[in-house]
Amino acid sequence: QVQLVQSGAEVKTPGASVKLSCKASGYAFTTYTMHWVRQAPGQRLEWMGRLSTGNGNTRYSQNFQGRVTITRDTSASTVYMELSGLTSEDTAVYYCARDPCPSCYYNWFDPWGQGTLVTVSS
Amino acid sequence: EIVLTQSPGTLSLSPGEGATLSCRASQSVSSNYLAWYQRKPGQAPRLLIYAASSRAAGIPDRFSGSGSGTDFTLTISRLEPEDFAVYYCQQYGSLPLTFGGGTKVEIK
Numbered sequence: 001q002v003q004l005v006q007s008g009a010e011v012k013t014p015g016a017s018v019k020l021s022c023k024a025s026g027y028a029f030t031t032y033t034m035h036w037v038r039q040a041p042g043q044r045l046e047w048m049g050r051l052s053t054g055n056g057n058t059r060y061s062q063n064f065q066g067r068v069t070i071t072r073d074t075s076a077s078t079v080y081m082e083l084s085g086l087t088s089e090d091t092a093v094y095y096c097a098r099d100p101c102p103s104c105y106y107n108w109f110d111p112w113g114q115g116t117l118v119t120v121s122s
Numbered sequence: 123e124i125v126l127t128q129s130p131g132t133l134s135l136s137p138g139e140g141a142t143l144s145c146r147a148s149q150s151v152s153s154n155y156l157a158w159y160q161r162k163p164g165q166a167p168r169l170l171i172y173a174a175s176s177r178a179a180g181i182p183d184r185f186s187g188s189g190s191g192t193d194f195t196l197t198i199s200r201l202e203p204e205d206f207a208v209y210y211c212q213q214y215g216s217l218p219l220t221f222g223g224g225t226k227v228e229i230k
Binding site: 035044045046047059062063097106107108109110111112113114115 | 155157159165166167168169172178210212214217218219220221222223224
């Protein structure tokens, strides 16, 4: 079955960067776009951006432009999300989530990874 | 950016009762591109509904979605114990993709 397994929790200091991974299995990796979504404590879910795993094209939310980079390693069926210039406001659970449209975008999410907690604290 | 407002914030109901959750958009959602997700504590969100009214694979028919334009509804016809959770709407008609703040359905 389709499965997305994310890397473990991270603790970072302000100003640092974090790079999270999302390993996909159970389907043809390069056929489906991957999105990243986060949820900070007490805040709503927030879309960060997406990566077309076939050609590597990306689209980022303006809220993260310049700070977020999404990449992939097709040989490992893994997508990465790197966020730089961390502040306490970046403390959140970060999710990868697959777009269910093969070789296109629906821009909704099914399924989701289990989430990775990133804590930013001095 | 389309802002989604969900109401009520919390719904206190008993198993067997029906639930009606609202999601209102700040502007019309293109082509009724609206999804609903369920999230239980410690779990990732699960897709319930897409395109406002289409049930995702494996979702029981007690879940139904309706609405168009700026007003959308998720209805749970008879609450089962496993349905007590937080529900989110999400619009995908325009970028950036945005979510509502959630409605918590709790046991009364």
